[in-house]
Amino acid sequence: MSSSPYTAMNAVFDAIARQAPVPAARLIKFSRRRFMQTTGIAGGGLMLGFVLKAKPAHATPGALQPNAFLRIDADGILLYAKNPEIGQGVKTSLPMIVAEELDAAWDDVAVEQAPIDAEAYGMQFAGGSTSIPMNWDTLRQAGAAARAMLVAAAAKQLDVPLAELATQDSFVVHAATGRRLAYTALAASAAAFPVPDATALKLKDRRHYRLLGTRVTGIDNGALVRGQPLFGIDQTVPGMKYAVYQKCPAVGGSVASANIDAVRKMPGVRDAFVLEGNGKFAELLPGVAIVADSTWAAIRAKQQLEVEWNLDDAAKDSWSDAEKKAEKLRKFPGEKRVVDDGDVDAAFADAAQSLDAFYAYRFVSHAQLEPQNCTAWWRDGAVELWAPTQTPGSGIRAVAGVLGIDPSKVTVHQARIGGGFGRRLYNDFMTEAAAISRRFGGPIKLQWTREDDMSHDLFRAGGFHQLRASLDEEGRISGWRDHFITFTHDGDRPVSGGDMSRGVFPAGLLANCRIEQTALDWKTPCGAWRAPGSNVFGFVVQSFIHELAAAAGRDHLDVLLEVLGEPRWTGKGDMRSLHTGRAADVIKLAAKKAGWGRSMPEGRGLGLAFYFSHAGHFAEVADVSVDANRKITVHNVTVAADVGPIINLSGAENQVEGSVVDGLSTMLGQSVTFEDGVVQQSNFDSYPILRMPHTPSIDVHFIDSDYHPTGLGEPALPPLAPAVCNAIYAATGERIRTLPISLEGYSV
Amino acid sequence: MLRLNVNGKVREISDAEASTPLLWVLRDELGLTGTKFGCGVSICGACTVLLDGTPIRSCSTVASAASGRNITTIEGLASEDGELTPVQQAWIDLDVAQCGYCQTGQIMGATALLKSNPDPSDEEIDTAMAGNICRCGTYLRIRKAIKQAAADMGESA
Ligand code: FES
Ligand code: FES
Numbered sequence: 041m042s043s044s045p046y047t048a049m050n051a052v053f054d055a056i057a058r059q060a061p062v063p064a065a066r067l068i069k070f071s072r073r074r075f076m077q078t079t080g081i082a083g084g085g086l087m088l089g090f091v092l093k094a095k096p097a098h099a100t101p102g103a104l105q106p107n108a109f110l111r112i113d114a115d116g117i118l119l120y121a122k123n124p125e126i127g128q129g130v131k132t133s134l135p136m137i138v139a140e141e142l143d144a145a146w147d148d149v150a151v152e153q154a155p156i157d158a159e160a161y162g163m164q165f166a167g168g169s170t171s172i173p174m175n176w177d178t179l180r181q182a183g184a185a186a187r188a189m190l191v192a193a194a195a196k197q198l199d200v201p202l203a204e205l206a207t208q209d210s211f212v213v214h215a216a217t218g219r220r221l222a223y224t225a226l227a228a229s230a231a232a233f234p235v236p237d238a239t240a241l242k243l244k245d246r247r248h249y250r251l252l253g254t255r256v257t258g259i260d261n262g263a264l265v266r267g268q269p270l271f272g273i274d275q276t277v278p279g280m281k282y283a284v285y286q287k288c289p290a291v292g293g294s295v296a297s298a299n300i301d302a303v304r305k306m307p308g309v310r311d312a313f314v315l316e317g318n319g320k321f322a323e324l325l326p327g328v329a330i331v332a333d334s335t336w337a338a339i340r341a342k343q344q345l346e347v348e349w350n351l352d353d354a355a356k357d358s359w360s361d362a363e364k365k366a367e368k369l370r371k372f373p374g375e376k377r378v379v380d381d382g383d384v385d386a387a388f389a390d391a392a393q394s395l396d397a398f399y400a401y402r403f404v405s406h407a408q409l410e411p412q413n414c415t416a417w418w419r420d421g422a423v424e425l426w427a428p429t430q431t432p433g434s435g436i437r438a439v440a441g442v443l444g445i446d447p448s449k450v451t452v453h454q455a456r457i458g459g460g461f462g463r464r465l466y467n468d469f470m471t472e473a474a475a476i477s478r479r480f481g482g483p484i485k486l487q488w489t490r491e492d493d494m495s496h497d498l499f500r501a502g503g504f505h506q507l508r509a510s511l512d513e514e515g516r517i518s519g520w521r522d523h524f525i526t527f528t529h530d531g532d533r534p535v536s537g538g539d540m541s542r543g544v545f546p547a548g549l550l551a552n553c554r555i556e557q558t559a560l561d562w563k564t565p566c567g568a569w570r571a572p573g574s575n576v577f578g579f580v581v582q583s584f585i586h587e588l589a590a591a592a593g594r595d596h597l598d599v600l601l602e603v604l605g606e607p608r609w610t611g612k613g614d615m616r617s618l619h620t621g622r623a624a625d626v627i628k629l630a631a632k633k634a635g636w637g638r639s640m641p642e643g644r645g646l647g648l649a650f651y652f653s654h655a656g657h658f659a660e661v662a663d664v665s666v667d668a669n670r671k672i673t674v675h676n677v678t679v680a681a682d683v684g685p686i687i688n689l690s691g692a693e694n695q696v697e698g699s700v701v702d703g704l705s706t707m708l709g710q711s712v713t714f715e716d717g718v719v720q721q722s723n724f725d726s727y728p729i730l731r732m733p734h735t736p737s738i739d740v741h742f743i744d745s746d747y748h749p750t751g752l753g754e755p756a757l758p759p760l761a762p763a764v765c766n767a768i769y770a771a772t773g774e775r776i777r778t779l780p781i782s783l784e785g786y787s788v
Numbered sequence: 789m790l791r792l793n794v795n796g797k798v799r800e801i802s803d804a805e806a807s808t809p810l811l812w813v814l815r816d817e818l819g820l821t822g823t824k825f826g827c828g829v830s831i832c833g834a835c836t837v838l839l840d841g842t843p844i845r846s847c848s849t850v851a852s853a854a855s856g857r858n859i860t861t862i863e864g865l866a867s868e869d870g871e872l873t874p875v876q877q878a879w880i881d882l883d884v885a886q887c888g889y890c891q892t893g894q895i896m897g898a899t900a901l902l903k904s905n906p907d908p909s910d911e912e913i914d915t916a917m918a919g920n921i922c923r924c925g926t927y928l929r930i931r932k933a934i935k936q937a938a939a940d941m942g943e944s945a
Binding site for chain 1: 803804805807808809812815816817819820821822823824825826827828829831832834861862863865866872876879880881882883884885886887888889890891892895913914915917918919920921922923924925926927928929930931
């Protein structure tokens with residue numbers, strides 16, 4: 041395996057995952073630079089300027105198509121959804137933004153998944169909760185540009201000044217005479233008008249929105265309830281065969297020998313062969329491919345496959361070893377000081393009281409419900425793929441790299457995705473399918489089993505935190521130290537999602553704060569998992585702040601607000617950074633809605649937590665009962681959020697509800713362990729997912745704020761685990777410092 | 789030769805092996821890809837279809853065991869002219885899905901539940917649906933949609 045297993049794109053997603061201080065700005069710059077490279081456009085201007093001028097790949101004559109995001113002709117209004125749909129709702133919400141500025145009635149609109157086309161769309165991906173913030177301006181301008189052209193055409197046709205015309209529900213309206221012209225009727229003549237300069241367009245005031253902020257049902261819901269083919273796994277092409285791929289259970293192992301001849305003779309099997317791979321774990325690891333007439337024939341043959349693995353370079357990772365190492369290391373200072381504000385040692389020396397605590401959490405899996413799959417068709421030196429990928433662009437480059445062909449020879453059709461959570465930022469299933477198709481010499485659908493999926497993830501890393509904090513005479517937090525024991529693949533950089541070096545709450549808020557990091561060697565790949573980093577750091581720091589409040593005998597709410605201090609942006613001039621005033625507002629709102637401070641029956645408590653990630657401010661209050669056998673009931677979770685204006689209220693609430701359920705599911709009993717580099721869990725029996733009977737009621741409150749909108753796929757998750765653990769403490773006085781909580785004997 | 793009655797039509801499958809689970813016959817041989825593969829071992833419910841009206845896990849049911857019985861898949865719920873059932877309509881009205889991958893199994897489970905119990909309580913819904921995982925966590929909406937469908941069916945009955 042390569043010592044630097046990350047591709048350039050993976051580094052970008054890691055940057056997203058780490059939540060760099062100014063992620064939006066960085067990403068926009070990145071995509072702009074990329075765009076200029078691919079189109080050869082030099083010079084400045086808004087990204088939108090050239091996106092709107094780009095000739096869409098799917099242009100048709102007689103249609104109004106001023107940019108790649110819409111097409112209006114006599115038959116109707118078609119909007120293109122540019123990014124992969126993984127359940128975060130962007131196939132609906134992104135076109136809604138266009139429709140709002142276009143003033144199209146949503147019922148008149150059809151939506152299609154856009155082709156993968158970097159020239160027309162820039163970066164197309166689903167990650168980092170960035171689809172909304174990265175596309176907000178572009179999509180509003182895309183709709184407004186078309187609207188302006190339709191109005192210009194109507195003015196000419198009606199021979200009235202532009203100022204007398206208005207638009208509503210897919211019509212241009214001349215109020216004075218009551219005349220109405222449909223967009224569909226105007227489209228052909230509007231197409232002759234010049235596309236207006238994006239920067240000159242007047243965008244709607246938010247108060248005039250008709251569509252944004254309302255509840256809109258998902259654009260694919262009609263097809264979903266009819267069972268129509270949408271997902272990667274549903275794709276078929278003529279003559280397609282079915283493939284499975286067996287890799288070494290310990291990453292880095294290669295095929296020494298296999299009973300290939302016997303497998304080839306099995307019923308329905310067309311071929312079986314070894315792929316050497318390129319050794320990169322997000323690209324092509326070595327293994328044995330079986331191609332058969334049906335998925336079942338392939339799976340059956342795989343069950344009979346016997347492989348002797350060469351384990352010389354294979355992972356030897358062991359969770360129990362990691363625990364033992366951390367147990368020793370936690371008593372010492374960390375290898376690196378990554379944050380060192382003020383004078384922590386002096387604060388500790390002056391402390392009225394100080395507190396030590398050791399927190400730990402396990403590795404977890406993405407466990408998206410649709411197992412990895414990809415359909416690939418190699419012919420004439422080129423390959424076509426139907427892929428449920430979160431990053432089609434990097435998928436194209438990975439496939440081209442593995443096959444040694446030019447990226448222009450790789451075509452990707454974006455499929456709907458049965459759950460991503462970060463797993464499908466990495467495109468191993470695409471490179472495998474492409475390589476199998478080429479070797480086999482025909483179209484194949486690669487299907488991973490659930491067991492394949494669980495043993496070959498890019499896992500969310502586990503970790504350990506030795507914390508110390510001091511309180512002054514008034515019970516204020518005066519110093520904070522976190523020795524974070526994480527993992528590294530290359531002996532230097534921490535794994536994806538396992539790095540606190542950019543500062544993690546409450547760093548930046550406390551005068552005296554130190555974060556130290558020690559990284560243990562680890563070979564099994566780690567990757568971005570919903571709200572990377574935040575999903576575990578939130579648990580640690582928001583639990584520990586509650587411990588400190590309890591030690592000081594103070595109300596948790598007061599301590600949290602005190603840590604935040606005066607309202608301000610914590611990143612200077614960075615509107616995507618934590619704003620302490622917005623944070624305080626969501627905390628107060630959640631507390632108020634949940635009835636914070638009310639007296640609770642014996643064995644029942646309220647727990648509060650706040651977290652900021654992906655530019656979203658979230659506070660959550662959990663209402664939890666605990667019985668004598670540590671069986672818990674989460675009755676209710678109250679969520680207050682500030683993510684700026686809401687695009688699709690139904691989708692937004694759904695994301696928050698889903699994040700709460702995911703957070704609960706994960707903290708209750710999910711744990712991936714390794715011995716000799718081999719994952720010990722294999723299916724949902726050993727890796728339980730929360731089910732309906734244990735789902736709490738969830739109240740969601742969005743603060744209607746005027747800030748730039750941001751994405752909702754991730755930031756609601758991090759506060760859930762600490763809110764529940766803090767509630768368990770309130771109910772019982774028992775502090776949980778380990779996830780999942782099943783390890784401490786808790787169950788539902 | 790395997791003969792199956794799927795969504796009211798007799799389908800003949802010539803080359804499926806006798807041990808093939810119904811799931812893969814539906815998906816690979818009959819092109820009915822609405823039924824989904826999640827775990828393959830009866831834990832997640834993604835592959836739920838109705839066998840004579842009873843929900844079963846098609847990943848763990850040998851196809852030959854379904855011959856001579858009525859199989860209903862998600863593709864067979866709506867009427868010939870495309871009219872949706874109250875369950876399907878409720879799923880759209882309440883915007884239940886996130887990724888949508890589990891929803892076939894959820895809809896089939898809900899359809900069977902309402903057939904046997906037209907007015908289920910929250911607890912009865914929870915019990916009936918506990919075998920269906922939604923990794924995206926849409927359980928609250930599923931429960932609500934079942935109640936709406938029950939109410940709609942009650943009104944039209
Ligand atoms: S695929 Fe059949 S129950 Fe999971
Ligand atoms: S909607 Fe994604 S698994 Fe249920």
